[in-house]
Amino acid sequence: MRDIYKCRVCGRYVEEPIHCGVEAIPVLDSMRRVMLSKLLSGILRHYPWEIGVKPDEEGWVRIEELVKGIRERWRNKELYQWVRREHVEAIALLDPKGRFEVRDGYIRARYGHSIRVRIKYDVVEYDGVLYHGTSRDRLFRIIREGLKPMKRLYVHLTNDLETALDTGRRHGDPVVLVVDAGCLSSMGIKVYKATDKIYLVEYVPPQCIKHVIGKHQGRILTP
Numbered sequence: 001m002r003d004i005y006k007c008r009v010c011g012r013y014v015e016e017p018i019h020c021g022v023e024a025i026p027v028l029d030s031m032r033r034v035m036l037s038k039l040l041s042g043i044l045r046h047y048p049w050e051i052g053v054k055p056d057e058e059g060w061v062r063i064e065e066l067v068k069g070i071r072e073r074w075r076n077k078e079l080y081q082w083v084r085r086e087h088v089e090a091i092a093l094l095d096p097k098g099r100f101e102v103r104d105g106y107i108r109a110r111y112g113h114s115i116r117v118r119i120k121y122d123v124v125e126y127d128g129v130l131y132h133g134t135s136r137d138r139l140f141r142i143i144r145e146g147l148k149p150m151k152r153l154y155v156h157l158t159n160d161l162e163t164a165l166d167t168g169r170r171h172g173d174p175v176v177l178v179v180d181a182g183c184l185s186s187m188g189i190k191v192y193k194a195t196d197k198i199y200l201v202e203y204v205p206p207q208c209i210k211h212v213i214g215k216h217q218g219r220i221l222t223p
């Protein structure tokens with residue numbers, strides 16, 4: 001992820017050091033951005049209680065409370081004393097995967113929760129294929145049992161192969177499952193749209209997995 005700046009002219013958070021023709025104000029360097037972004041995802045999706053905040057039913061948390069919680073109660077709080085509201089907002093607004101939503105001083109994770117939240121997603125008729133990145137060692141079980149949400153509320157799918165590969169890389173030797181979205185619909189499984197890149201389903205049965213792409217481009221392993 002790139003450094004974040006704030007434009008002196010249009011006031012937006014941007015990833016370019018020059019915006020609207022003038023030098024922008026540095027807000028966050030890449031390292032702090034990644035570090036805080038990961039922490040925000042973790043707190044908002046999985047362990048808000050660790051900093052003493054309680055999301056509402058739809059997953060919203062007040063940004064001021066979140067910042068206070070991180071600075072006062074997070075177990076590595078000494079690493080986060082620099083955090084201010086604008087850092088949280090900048091990260092949320094510029095997230096490349098649309099992981100966060102910000103509204104009226106509140107923030108929530110858009111998807112990926114293991115905590116019980118009720119977020120209304122649009123059901124879409126998705127035509128074509130969606131991808132799911134995982135690691136090779138999980139492949140055998142997935143092909144036998146299909147894809148289940150495990151600890152999360154939904155199975156995550158994406159329309160972007162690179163995003164799926166990134167996910168796979170985080171889990172080890174990456175593989176990408178190619179899922180036939182029409183097959184899901186025909187089985188009555190709803191496809192929810194979380195962001196422009198991320199789609200959610202409750203389950204992917206084995207027969208809707210069309211094939212598997214290994215990490216070497218062009219090398220396709222058929223289940």
Ligand SMILES: [Zn+2]
Nearest residue numbers: 007010019020
């Ligand atoms: Zn500007």
